[in-house]
Amino acid sequence: MRLDPPAALQAPTRRPAAAPKFSEWRAFWPLLALALILLVDAFISPGFFTIRLVEGRLYGSLIDILYRGAPTAVVALGMAVVIGARGIDLSVGAVIAIAGAVMTELIHAGMSAPAVLLATLLVSLICGLWNGALVALLDIQPIIATLILMVAGRGVAQMIDAGTIVTFRSDFFSAISTGRLGPAPSRIVVAAAVYALTWAAMRRTALGLFVESVGANAEASRLTGIDAKFVTISTYLISGVAAGIAGVLITSDIRGSDANNAGLWMELDAILAVVLGGASLNGGRVYIFNTLIGVLIIQSLTTSILVSGLPPEYNLIVKAIVVFLCLLLQARPVRQAVSGMIWAKRT
Amino acid sequence: MQTAKVELIGISKNFPGVVALDNVDIAFQPGEVHALLGENGAGKSTLIKIMTGALSRDAGAVLINGKPVELDSPAAAQAVGIGAVYQEVNLIPSLSVAANLTLERQPRRFGFISWRKAAEDARVALKRLDVSIDVERPLGSYSLAIQHLVAIARALREDTQVLVLDEPTASLDAREVERLFAILRDLKARGLAIVFITHFLDQVYQIADRITVLRNGRRVGAGPTSALPQVELVSLMLGHELQAVEERRPPAEAKAEGEPVLSVKELGAKRVMAPFDLELRAGDVLGLAGLLGSGRTETAKLVFGASAADSGAIRVDGKPVSIRSPRQAIRLGIGFCPEDRKREGLMLELTVRENIILALQTKRGWLRLLSAAEQEKIASDMIRALGIATPDADKPVGQLSGGNQQKVILARWLVSNPRVLILDEPTRGIDVGAHAEIVALIRRLCAEGMALLVASSELDEIVAFSTRVAVLRDRRKVAEISGAKIERDDIVQAIAAP
């Protein structure tokens, strides 16, 4: 079908308003927050930015941030997708514990490492399916639907481990987590691969568009022919598998499954990262790169606190204040004031 | 009654990338209906949002009775007697009708709300508009038109001195419009200043005393209605003369022939729609006419599978099919452009481009994403073809003006190129220029072999493009008029017949 633009319908021309400024670039404000935190580090800990090669491996606090942030980054990415479709997944911490327990038990059962990995991811996929089914098929509100697995899942993990920390030896899993690929810690490589894959799924297929569409307006999406249930379930599947991968990383890291503590309260950090990256919990947008920035903000904060020598009873207060400042920095009135100042200086 | 005169002086408003208003002066006198006209995106809604405290302005002043006032919230505007009905229904669907009507002015006893009295007040307020509905049901359970009437009833509170109505008649049919106008005349006589935005020029001449025309955010003309003949008005709005509107007859309706693309037998749902039959051939435009609540929207939704039918059979190309969800309908080549764009049509956070390609993309499935270049092209083609006023295709659609949003939904379904297209109130809120073009478009689509089912409250429009008209009354199809016989009066008669 061709539509010739009739003269009467030419888009009206207007005097263009001021060109958009750099500060409207979405990643600007989260990046600014990250930069500020790192700047403070430069003062409190002089060696913070040194990166050396130790035994062929990159070594330094900055690498630690990436390295320690990897599991959270993976979980937060899955969370970003769920939130994009206007959901939320509180169960990721429990799924991490389940993945760790399953993995450990299977290693002890003598299964080959790649098979263990596959089976573990399959179990976390099933966890995601459970969440997705509750939300999409039974129509239970996401917070509550995933709260069920949050509570029960950790119990399941403990049951699998019989309540103890089960340790194991596995070169394969050590390589995945604490090993290195070239000079880069393999965890960072794993996280990067997960990001690349998710980016491809979200931006190189229409899934991302459908997720955002369902998040923005589920009823309109249904009327546009989107299978909203399928889309919703697939977001929880992605989040489940992401948590499973994080579970593998965390469990491999300590070479043991700690069902009580693995991934405890990780869901809050993940949600925090997504929001610090600028996304709205009301859905409609999945920001992949920005989520990573959010994770780096949180992790560099944690690492800075550890490096700074602050007594631990102040950890939470510092975290609260920094999060709060990041939020303020991203709040519209403050943004306008700040960019107004920058603008005024430049003109 | 104390009456107020509202003056807006030098109002400017910028949005990122758009100058919505540029130094606009306007004054609203008591005892006058003042029509605010202009193309889609001209800045009408923005102007009244500034005047009612819903938006902040970048420059200019608002004066009431000569005194500057700072209206920083709608509550502040209401406090000085400005009542408004905005373009989109801005009420709360989850609350009861009574709660909506009485919000912030609930009758209280000893400081506590008396809900019984509130319901009573609500019934009285609705009675003025001739609406009698159960005021304790949630507002969202009523049709868009009823919701609009409730919004109007809400704005008509006793202490209102300035009444602002942004396209109040867009979803009303002739009977309701008459009723509303009678009330407006009464209010005018009592000295209210009334601001009235519409795209129906005949309504302007029926009711307005004075006209102001906006174009591209500037005031381009103003004066008493009597001094502005329609042709002049239109060219003021558009910036040039409207091309001669084509003859108001569908092209040789003989085109519609062959096997029906879509045929519906005894389709119905209890309490919603009595079973009905429909047939659509390639080249057909079947108009759905009826009064408010007669079941036009429900008919459309049943055919599209958006509401569940409990009886009946549908055939596509003669083959029996089952349509139980919009997805299935779309797979069979049916498209549906809903009436309530805010709730059922748009993804407000998504960009214009994404909103436009969405239906086409769902048709292709999630694996075969349209490339960025294809998306760009489709979107910019449609933006040009329908004259969607937006600085670029990557603007969130929520930032477009109402009429332009409507065009985006139309564009979405046009690019998906269905064989059967169902349009529910397709021209709601669309300006004169675009209106003529959309009517022409419907006729062209039908000439190209698409089958259309169009529900509309505008009889003239239905007459202009339909090859056949189905008339509905009380959730039942009561007549079908076809061929050269389609005349406005026939339809009116069929609607009115007992």
Add this chain to the structure above:
Amino acid sequence: MGEEDMNERYMPLAATIVVFLAIYAFGAAAYNNFLSTLVFGDLLTDNAFVIIAAIGATFVILSGGIDLSVGSMIGFVSVAMAALDAQGWHPLLSALLLVSFGAVFGGAMGALIDACDIQPFILTLAAMFLLRGLCFVITLDSLPINHPFVAAFSDWRIPLPGDGRLSASALLMLAALAAGIVLAHFTRFGANVYAIGGDRNSARLMGAPIRRTMIQVYGLGGFYGALAGVAYAFYTGSGYPLAAVGVELDAIAAVVLGGTLLTGGVGYVAGTLFGGLIQGTIQTLITFDGRLTSWWTKIVIGALLFFFITAQRSIMRSTALMRHPA
């Protein structure tokens, strides 16, 4: 027809009550001594502080927001009560101070949420960290509250037939509930909360005072949170920096089990009482059973939560079907 629709609006509430009665009946049938005023009185007493917090959370959720700081607020208030007690303050005086603090703190959160357009989930998460952090700054140990008034408060009770009793905590909770019901359903503030939760932008355009209501809602949430903290401090006679970790989730679950929609605008304050009692009854049942290991306890809690939510939904669905056969 009007009456029928009225009933329909109360359906979620009715379903919650039915589910609660069912589980209670199950407990009575399965365990000795379960059906006694003692157990029922304890149920009210032991869950009083969670339910008080949940009433505040109901308002916040009805307004379309969420408050994750209540657990920390309870912890903070209990610790501050204990610290002030050590300074020789009368518990009622410190309670008054802290409840006002809660209201002001909540109000400030509401103001920020509205003025800076920060998402409530995240702002209250930061507040949760902050309040918990403040607990640690005050003390790392758990501190007793030695003032005799606290002991007298816990000892005071209305005896019920049987060996049960209605404690002062339970009465405080019931009073807080009654106040909540009146506020929600019979004041303009309450109506505005529902309106904002239904559609904030529309509510603004309808002239509802958004800023003020947001401040009031979160202020009320903070007030109830702090009141829950006072109840907790009286209940345990002490302050403990790790007290009530995760209670925000219990409170939210109570609200949702009570039939309130997390998306805002729909629900009843009274439902929250039953939501809270359902959670409490689950706990009691598990203790009465006494055979579950730690992990089975978690699994069973999750399973029962699932069971309740689906039971509540199917009750609602089937009655809706009976009314409007498809």
Add this chain to the structure above:
Amino acid sequence: AQTIGFSQVGSESDWRTAFSADMKAEAEKRGIKLQFSDAQQKEENQLKAVRSFIAQKVDAIIIAPVVVTGWDQVLKEAQAAKIPVFIADRAVESDPSLFVTRIAADFNLEGRLAGAWLAQASKGNCNIVELQGTVGSAPAIERKKGFEAVISLFPNMKIVKSQSGNFTTSGGKEVMESFIKATDGLKDVCAVWAHNDNMMLGAIQAMKEAGLKPGKDVLTVSVDGVPDIFKAMLAGESDASVELKSDIGKYIYDVVQGYLKGKHDYPKWVLIPSDLHTPADAAEMLKKKGG
């Protein structure tokens, strides 16, 4: 048969789980009907559990409290219902007449033992990094106090870095990694002191990954005596751990059953001994723990 209600803290650590399992096994052995309740680390759940026990009219109640405070009211209710209450593990701060006795080890003593061992091993010259338990938890507070009480006697011993590893292996590992960076590879650090073995196991991994030799370059001392720490000792990576016995069911039931039989003269604290283990007896301990 006797019915005994037992309110357990939760299942937050290996040690706790082993304790719960031992209580159940021992009860079965003795023909006791144990009503077990897991409080998920929440005091309010424990209060609910105790009230349920009272309503169920059990013969005795054992509480392993989450916190020391807040018990007066329920203890009074139990007393009114004539049910004797025994406290296990952590202490309670309340009127001693409200419970029969406490059967427990001494966290403070554990800290002192660890400090004393370290003072001896380092000859009173040592810069220490500390991995604390969960902020605000009783063992973390008491172990820290005990440890500091000892090292304060030695002018050349001091804690140079201290952070919380939340009693978890991964927490211990992460904190240790940052300590290694902050002290430039543990330069001038002579020992790591962790409030539990799990954190120490994480710290050992971190040190190994940074190319350090735990147990040789740096001394390690921790608390709990879990099997894995003995394995680490055998591998030469750990130096000392203070055992916190988990098979304490027998101590507890002896007292409870003794009391129910009429022996009422128990002291208010029946101490369960703690002792320190080193690589010297690691193999033996490992065998005993069945690891």
